[in-house]
Amino acid sequence: MARSKLLRLGVALILVCIILAATFGAWIVHLDDVVTREFQGRHWSVPARVYAAPLELYAGAQISAADLEEELRRLHYRPGDPAAATGVYRRRENSFDLHARRVRFSDELREPQLVSISADANSITALKAADGTELPVFRLDPPVIGSVFPIHGEDRLVLSPADVPLLLRSGIKLIEDRRFDEHHGVDARGLARALWTNLRAGRVVQGGSTLTQQLVKNYFLSDEQTFDRKATEAVMATRLEAHFSKEEILVAYLNEVYLGQDGSRAIHGFGLGSEYYFAKPLAELDAGEVAMLVGLVKGPSYYDPRKHADRARARRNLVLQQFAEAHLIDAAAAQRAAAAPLGLRPPGGSYVPAYLDLVRRHLKRDYAEADLAAAGLSVYTSLDPRAQAAAERSLMLNLQRLDAASRVRGAHLEGALIVAEPNSGDVVAVVGGRDVGTDGFNRALDARRPIGSLVKPAVYLTALETGRYNAATLIEDAPVELKLNGSVWAPQNFEHQIYGWVPMARALAESMNLATVRLGLDLGLPKVADTLRRLGLEAPPALNPSLLLGTVEMTPLEVIEVYTSLANGGFRARLRAVHAVVDENGRPLKSFKVQVEEAAPAAAVYQLDRMLTLVTTRGTGRDAAARLPRGTVVAGKTGTSSDTRDSWFAGFTGSYVAVAWVGYDDNRVTGLTGATGALPVWADTLARLKSASFEPVAPELVEDRWIGFGDGLETTPACSGDAVVISVPKGAALPAKPGCSSLGVAPSPTGTLSDKIKAWFKNIVH
């Protein structure tokens, strides 16, 4: 009886054991499966490297000796003897000897090369090859601006085994997992030692996790400290070790480990960490810098060198001491490094998430997903790091100034800015918000806001295209009342004034609402909408009369598309962030060609553009002049949405087209007009970029004439204090101011402005 009971108990026990073992086995098989699948997936997804446009050097390029040296430093060229190694330059006064590295461009693999460059305070003066022959043009290395996983969009600078410096390889093992090369994923001895150390100290001072366990934790598990999780972690770590080599695990660890936080962007991996903290590739870090990064692993926020420099320094020095004790470096080097400052790069700068965002979207739009899945792609973009830095800085400084002057407390103004080269459509800078280093809401691409008066040039262009209007044509600024769906629409001028009959040039320059609405209604809404479409607005706007005052909502990216066509003499250039994608072996996947198409007649656009230069000299945008180098001609338009919720400025110089937006994210009233909010951001950016004046080639069908800005009558500067030059179709009949006929002084189409003034003067004398 008792025996059979015992027997049954035994059987039951065995059964339970078998079930437990089976469950345990299944669990392990499951974890094994997860580990293998996930790790392999991660392991092979090497992101594409993204490059900015290389700086082209040639005699006459506006790059001073100081600019050039700064550029070389940014590309990590070191001063020294260029004959000895690549990546080295020597400067003697204004001449540079440079040993350029081996570098792959989108179209060429260039072998190392010795070059001599002469520059003065303004520009490059000469370029010579090593044998003394003149080089007409030479490009510097394209700077790396980041990496994208084109498909899922994370950012990481992934290291391959060859990229890992020896000191980092040995150093990380020394500090984090001494027995890494011996254990099988879990280190019992290490664990015991950690336990013992922690017991003696009475608190947790040492973690017993191996690198493999840390990797597993980062990859697959949450952060909770439960026995359950610890067990899963241990099993997964051993399975990982069973399937992959130590080398693979170490490199994966170095690419995965969390090293800090940059706003909403997590800094993962030593490649990105090196870039983020030191703005240098990992290979160029010195012992102290490697030690700081290795020390950070223990607690990236506790030892954050930007927030707690003392802690970070103490931690770095402790790591250096251990490096020396383990003979990874010699004691003297450790002491020298311990005495050096942390050497952090200034915050902000090299990281350009808003631009990378545009790159990702263009890649997604233009390339097949299967192509982008290939490992080791290089993406060559149009980003100009100098333009990007200028744009970021102008936006940040102006928003700080505007916030300080604002009566709104507890809210920060936001802004966005895009800069492009109008002829090619190359996008050279994108700023998505004031916090430029973080990967947050990209206002440049995604903030869709009413554009206000930025729409007006489309109305005036429509008028010019009919041939019935020119810049001197009088249009009426008078009250308008329209019955719309039962309610009455009665727009107002910004200053609640009424101006009567005014020349078109003035109505646009001073952004008169009533005159524009009347003109637009005369022309017909569909015509105006069609002009917008031809200039580049993809989504057709609602044909509501308020379209004429810019209730249509657009993103800064859409606005710049339209203004590029205006800057470009009526040619639409497709915006281009990506020039080419090249595979691991340098073969182009596909390149992105410049695309131009005629969008509007050149003569009409030229007349409009000349009217837009009056905006910045006589109209709402006249504050621009004070911020630009003296005499720089720019064309543009201010925009303010209802109740000053959005402040816009869009315009162009001879070199760039740019759009700036300023407003609050929650759409509250800013109290800023286009002129007080966005214009300074725009003008400061273009001033920093040393832009050329906007002086387009005049079509043969037009000529310059003087009119009174107030009355639109043809005149001479001596006759009218408010005389301005406009462009009209050749031989256009303009009513003249009595007694001021400019007959005989009507500037010939082939004279410069000063010729015209001389001719006019001669006329007075006669």
Add this chain to the structure above:
Amino acid sequence: MVQEYRALKTLAAVLAVAVLLSGCPARTRPEPPGNSVPGNEAPGGRPLSPGLPPPPVRAPPPRENYLSPATSSLVTQARTLVSRGDLDGASSTLDRALRIEPNNPLVWIELGRLRLAESDAHQAEGCGRKALSLASGDRGTQAQAGRLLADALRAEGRNQEAIEIERQPFM
């Protein structure tokens, strides 16, 4: 009567040649060293110093476009690549030229010729129109741009429009 007519005709011809010759020195200025691009029909003329603000063109004096030494060398390089059949390489090289002189009509003409070689007549047309608009006031460059545009239109099967271009005064 007939004799007189002949003499007049000869005189007119001589005069015409004289006028043409007297006009020549103005048009064909000596080429700056290093600027020549083989096969380019309109080198020489006003230097376009890259980067410096272009001379005022508000009401342009008769002008001639030419390539800066930097763009000129890139254009030459692009032509070499084309002759080797490397059209992609040529395209990237002209892209560089465009970054240096984005509003030089001669670069756009070069780009348009390349698009034709790539059988992209539509884009060749765009480049031709763009070049024509940038060449305003420069007969020689206008004629080159016009020929490109006419070729592009023919390639698109738009012969009538091509003929209209060829009838323009600058052709």
